[in-house]
Amino acid sequence: MQRRLGGRGRRLRLAVIPAVLVFLASCASHAPQDSLKAHGPVARKEDHLYFIVFGIATAVFVLVVGLLIATVVLHRHRPGRPDPIQVHGNTKLEIGWTVIPALLLVGVAFPTIFTIFDLAKEPTKNVLPVEVYGHMWWWEYRYPTLGISTANEMHIPVKTPVRLSLRTIEPGLPAAKGEEFAAGVIHSFWVPPLAGKQDVVPGRVNKLTIEADEPGTWRGQCAEYCNLSHANMRLRVISQTQSDFQAWVAQQAKPVVVPQSGDAAAGYKLFTGRGTCIGCHTMQGVEGATARVGPNLTHLMGRDMFAGDTFDITPENLNRWIHNPSAMKPMRPEQGTGMPNLTATGPHLTDAEINQLVAFLTTLK
């Protein structure tokens, strides 16, 4: 009984573990956030190292588990077998399996350290700087050389190193004054197809280079636990040809087109007036509407998603959102983290007013 069970178990183990390894290498076909499908030079360098160390680790694993299976097969108890020879050790063998792994690791350490320094280099040619701000729970991007800003969806030109400066809040911003914890919490900016992650730490400016080989939409998300809605702090990077990117920049730089009639016009009035929206949101072209507590909404409809790349931008979703944001995405507006429910507080918006606001928002191309 004992022997039979053991044998069956070995076969199971033999079956399970290689299956895991095979899937490790092959099953990632439809995962848009796959870190092993690089679409830029930074991610490619990182993947390259992973494949080297994975190969070595697999070899060691096969050796160890092979020995483990072999020892069980060869040396398991059989009746009538004489007692084993009492071996207490073997200095040469032990020196061997100390030194050989150490040398193997030296072999891994060199390319690792080389790549660490390589990735830390400041790119020099043709660089696009972008400032990334981690908010609770969305991303703000500012292009200092282009004078534009957007949220959650970052547009970049292809084959151009984009140098990101990552921080939680700009020093001296109104929100930072007199507010004890205005600097926010730690986040981590991560777009796996383009680059590994870099933490966004209050009080520091971290740097990260991303670059895309070809046009595409690359998914990513916050990778450092930032409490309540960490899961809903997603993002995407949209890489475009130079001409598409220039067109996008030109569009983003434009001020708001003020609607002249209908619900949209009423919505605009609410947005800039009684609705108190500009207390938190930027609206280019509107006097004083430069707040950065929430995303810049000037070209909202130019984006696919909202609320930290979480929901499709549809009139229904926007309507539901304004009615009670925390019901759609967990937030703590009473603690200043997240958009408040403006039907229950502040302007106490009515259903009709919310319809007008949505009518306005959907004009923001």
Next chain:
Amino acid sequence: MAVAVTQAPARPFARPRSEHGFWSWISTVDHKRIGILYGVTAFLFFLVGGTEALLIRLQLAGPNGKILSAEEYNQLFTMHGTTMIFLVVMPTAAAFGNYFVPILIGARDVAFPRLNAFGYWAFLSGGLFLYSSFLFGGAPDGGWFGYAPQTIGRFNPGHGIDFWLIGLVITGIGSLTAAANFIVTTLNLRAPGMTLMRMPVFVWMNLVVSFLLLFAIPVITVALFELYFDRNFGSNFFNANLGGDPVLWQHLFWLFGHPEVYILILPAMGIVSEVLPVFSRKPLFGYSVVVFSGIAIGFMGWGVWAHHMFAVGLGPVANSAFAASTMFIAVPTGVKIFNWLATTWGGDLRLKTAMLFALGFIGEFTIGGLSGVTHAVVPSDYQQTDTYYIVAHFHYVLFGGAVLGLFAGVYYWFPAVTGKLLNEKLGKLHFWLIVIGLNLTFGPMHILGLQGQPRRTYQYPKGMGWEFWNGIETLGAFIIAASILVFIFNAVKTMRSKEMAPPDPWDARTLEWTIPAPPPAYNFAEIPVVHARDDFWHRKYTEDENGRLVRIPAGGSDEASGVSGQGTVATEHDGHDGHEEHGDGHGHGIHMPSPSYFPALAALGIMVVAYGAVYHWWIGAIGGVILLAGIFGWGNEPLAEEH
């Protein structure tokens, strides 16, 4: 003897005397009963932490899980991690240490029996205090790593984090007292002839762990207090706005946190080093190398902490240094694995359940160790850190490693503790279910992590390609749960059975098998004189000139001498531990320390003080009075009562 009391001072409470029933467990100072308390309590917390894991897996079984809210999920993963580390693996290792370290070194008790009891009660108080947060407005939700500043101020309203901070401080007090006690016990109470290099590897690993605790717990305690001050007194250790630094928390936490990883795994490595030789009928291959590599891991474990922080932005120099140190800590770990394999090589392997768990440990831990080496490759860790790849890694180390190793200890030592053998068929069913379950649960996490699924997210959207493997993982988690049910059934069935195990059922090597099972309160009627490493084995066997095993005809006669001992030999021991040698000794003239209520009372006081630290100072004042009463009573009662 020195502690003999000629005149009992007037005391308000009678000294507890009961040896059975509820109060005997509250007041016990017997290291074996304290070990059982640790073990049973840790197992109950294991069931709680496991239930939390099942809820987490149910939530993540498919996209956009609706079983838990974000808030509940965040509380559950925080409590799951905190529970499994501080309330399960650490105290289970402490259970084995408490029960077996004194016996394995030929001692009658630990050096400080009441401090030992206090350590257990502090652990229990801390655990209960932490869990009471569920009743008082919500459990902590900052993660087991509690990164600042998401654990501070308006980012974390409510008292959950305060419960977490103070709860961990209390369990830390328990760990510190246990560590000091183990160090003194191991260094000072060894039987004659039990030199350091004759100690069983488990005792060595327990000693290394005790030193790690002694130095690591103060680091986390400082960090916990600083965070508590930031939260409650407006101090400014971690607030970047006012000049503090959130990264300081990370350094403090991981400077504790990485030695902590070795605190969790080394006891299991010690157990495996005991089990493999017994069931291979061969000595441990390269004993001194295995011991030395354990010590080396203990030292090197202090130099790798920032590998938890490669994406923080410490700069290329720091990242390179910690990459190198992290790679090279794999060397002593690898040495152990090869020495274990060599121990079994050429042996006569008895594939009992304990042995299966030990062999399973080698295989699963190797996976965790190798994925750990891949983290040391910093640029690829930029991709993998904070993803499910990391979750896979440390579950292979802590579940495939530590938990399997601890279960090996349970099956191996169950007859030494209870005198009964766990059912082998059920044991093997337990083993295969848990191995299949753990590989189904944690294996696919490698894939998901590489496919970009981050940790600590309560939901993931459709279309990310993560559905299939998350479903498999949930299935695996329930297979693990089934294996644990099999184990519980086995344990209950065995305990109800009247069938007793034969003495020395495994033909084992060390001193715990020379005494009756369950052992008498005093362990050894006569303190053994040790002549060799694996002393018991060498009383039974010798080797011929070819290294073949030869049974000594009259071997294994120690029980006989134990029964007839009159406690005369034991007097050579009492100079170390201050135990009295006259009075009640169950016919052996051995006087053991008397039970005491005061360690439990003192720990209760600390728990009440903790509520004061969360709510009102006057609750703390009441707790302070209880604590002082406990310490005062403790200080004023003799270790052993005059009869």
